[in-house]
Amino acid sequence: MTSADTDVTIRSQVPVADALLVALGSQDFVRLADLFEQDAVLNAVLPDGLHEWTGPERITAAFHRWFGVVDQCELIATDVALHGPRLQMRWRARVSGAHFGTTPYVVEQHVYVDPGPTGRILAMSMLCSGFVMEHSDARG
Secondary structure, X not given: OOHXXXXXXXXXXXXXXXXXXXXXXXXXXXHHHOOEEEEEEEEEEEOOEEEEEEOHHHHHHHHHHHHOOOOEEXXXXXXXXXXXXXXXXXXXXXXXXXXXXXXXXXXXXXXXXEEOOOOOEEEEEEEEOOOEEOOHHHHO
């Protein structure tokens, strides 16, 4: 089995992974909110420290602040795996527009997700790189 085959198998076992990546990539925050249990918690280590949000509305508002106020948002790298009962995900996004101007910026986020009783996300722990100006060599 190749790495690509393994990735497809994992994604088919955990549909919330694809749904989350699609919602982020399309900036669909209504769809994103539907992926969280009502008592979901997001704990995130951001460049300015530890933050916590509870409930789909507050969690989605955090994602909206990061990805919803830009003109362009493109997921340029993603990875999904299982770590025991947890879903492990990583994505790198390129954003531009709004307060970033025309210069592309990138951000990488690593998360571990615990499923809730309905299969939605109950807990998410995140490590975020922060937004940094994309190096011109990275765009090929």
